[in-house]
Amino acid sequence: xxxxxxxxxxxxxxxxxxxxxxxAAVLFVSSLISPxxxxxxxxxxxVIGLILLYLxxxxxxxxxxxxxNFGSFLISMIGFLFVPSGISLATSLxxxxxxxxxxxxxxxxxxxxxxxxxxxTARFLILLHNKLQSSRSAHQSTTFxxxxxxxxEVSNND
Amino acid sequence: MTEALSQxxxxxxxxxxxxxxxxxxxxxxxxxxxxxxxxxxxxLGIIMLVIIGHLLHTSTIEVYTKYYKPGGxxxxxxxxxxxxxxxxxxxxxxxxxxxxxxxxxxxxxxGSIISLFLIYYVAKGLGLDRTSIAAMLPQAATTAIALPIxxxxxxxxxxxxxxxxxxxxxxxxxxxxxxxxxHLNQSEIGAGLGLGTxxxxxxxxxxxxxxxxxxxxxxxxxxxxxxxxxxVVPSVARILGL
Numbered sequence: 001x002x003x004x005x006x007x008x009x010x011x012x013x014x015x016x017x018x019x020x021x022x023x024a025a026v027l028f029v030s031s032l033i034s035p036x037x038x039x040x041x042x043x044x045x046x047v048i049g050l051i052l053l054y055l056x057x058x059x060x061x062x063x064x065x066x067x068x069n070f071g072s073f074l075i076s077m078i079g080f081l082f083v084p085s086g087i088s089l090a091t092s093l094x095x096x097x098x099x100x101x102x103x104x105x106x107x108x109x110x111x112x113x114x115x116x117x118x119x120x121t122a123r124f125l126i127l128l129h130n131k132l133q134s135s136r137s138a139h140q141s142t143t144f145x146x147x148x149x150x151x152x153e154v155s156n157n158d
Numbered sequence: 159m160t161e162a163l164s165q166x167x168x169x170x171x172x173x174x175x176x177x178x179x180x181x182x183x184x185x186x187x188x189x190x191x192x193x194x195x196x197x198x199x200x201x202l203g204i205i206m207l208v209i210i211g212h213l214l215h216t217s218t219i220e221v222y223t224k225y226y227k228p229g230g231x232x233x234x235x236x237x238x239x240x241x242x243x244x245x246x247x248x249x250x251x252x253x254x255x256x257x258x259x260x261x262x263x264x265x266x267x268x269g270s271i272i273s274l275f276l277i278y279y280v281a282k283g284l285g286l287d288r289t290s291i292a293a294m295l296p297q298a299a300t301t302a303i304a305l306p307i308x309x310x311x312x313x314x315x316x317x318x319x320x321x322x323x324x325x326x327x328x329x330x331x332x333x334x335x336x337x338x339x340x341h342l343n344q345s346e347i348g349a350g351l352g353l354g355t356x357x358x359x360x361x362x363x364x365x366x367x368x369x370x371x372x373x374x375x376x377x378x379x380x381x382x383x384x385x386x387x388x389x390v391v392p393s394v395a396r397i398l399g400l
Contacts (some may be wrong), residue, residue: 023239030242040310041388044302049242050381057249064249071243074236078363079196079330081237083173084230085301085323086200090207090222092320099317102284106294107321110277111328111356114298116340117276118269118379119352123345125261125268 011065019070022062026053160214160225169229176202194331196360241300241359244377247366251374258347262375265351266382267390270298273355274394292400293317297325298355299387300380307387311395322358329357333364343368350375355383 013019030049037043056062074081089096096103162168179202180195187193203226204218211221248255255262274295281291292313296304301322308318329336333353336342342349346369353361353368354376362380366373 023242026242027239039306040392042303042306043384043388044300046238046241046302047300047381047384049238050245050248050377053242053245054248057245058252064246067243068246071246074240074243075247075363075366078237078240078359080173080177080199081233081240082196082323082326082330082360083177083199083203084169084226084234085237086196086327087173087176087203087207087226087230088222089200089320089323090204090226091219092316093204093218095314095316095320099286099290102286103290103317103320104324106277106281106284106286106290107297107324108328109280110273110294110297110321111325112336113276113280114270114273114325115329115336115352115356115361116342117273117352118265118355119340119342119345119348121269121272122261122265122348122351122375125265126258126345126347129258129261 013069014066016070019067022067023070026056163210163225164228166229166232169226169231170233171229172203172206172226173199173230173233176200176206191331191335194327196330197327200327237359241380244359244362244373244380247362247370247373248377249374251370254347254371254374255378262347262351262378263382265348266355266379267386269351269355270383270386271390271394273298274391275398278394278398288312288400289314290317292395294321295395295400296387296391297321299384300358303384303387307391311392311400325356326358326360329353329361329364333357333361337368343372346371347375351379354379 014022026049027045030045030052033048033052034043034045053062053067057064057067176199177195180193180198183193183198184190184195192198207221207226208218210225211218214221277294277297278291281294286294289312292311293308293315294317295311295313296307296318298304299307299322301319304318304322305315308315337349337353342352349368350365350372353365353372355361357364357376358380362373362376365376
């Protein structure tokens, strides 16, 4: 199911207050589940909420048009929502001054490492997946590269 | 004057004002990476707090807790519903999730284990002390997971908090450039998982700009990486002798 198909058959979206209500309900339930996890294995409310909302959508209990507008609105301003976290670093100015520039350098390098290593690992594993798939289906068709559903990843960027 | 400042309105207004200045600068500066609205907002906001501290003859930390935090917390709270909103782009590309779930899971586990060891050696090589090194390890998770894990393995939680926030700021500012120089977009799934791991929800918003596949993969990364950090970081810390 691609996004385009979803959009074209998308009925009228739910009123914004109803959408907010669904978000609030999911968050409330998540906040009840979150404390059930042990302290050594913390799973915060937003993470549980994300999983819960995803499951509700996947099981078609909540329809996409009931949450799509409000969700997109929230995601569109996430840069702004993060400003207070950025400004909260004002309280770490002492730590930064004490531990010097090394700590900032380590954080920058770590960020790049996590980005690049995860991306390359995934690229390698997906390539492996596609290779295995195509060698399995190679005897059926020589044009699998253009028809294989496993190549869809490349063509679906919208 | 100080009464007006301690209203939550001040924190909300300051957050909005510095971010809007950032957006304006970003537009005028034709997208220069240091003018990313979040980065500008953060720097200007901190400068404002330092200036107010000087004017009122108190510390910056006090200005932050007394005057900025009441409003800042209100804005910050909306990150919670914004995080669960990432279920929507994830659901929209359920086709990719169903097809590649095993590779996605494996990439995130292997990727984070390799990253952990490399981060450890980089931190050690640059001469950080033990508590700072330990604080660097859980940074792939969101704050609510990273901070308790950091404390559990003997790290300095405030350094971890700083790392998690800076991850997002760095990805927001340098994401496009990093994707270009490392050719990450050759694999849409890889780019998405990387952005979600390194940049948390901000990375996911960045990934959504690249495409629906990247956006959904970044969303799934935010969830899975949290669990992976919960499970893997304590053992890796033990292996490394922290």
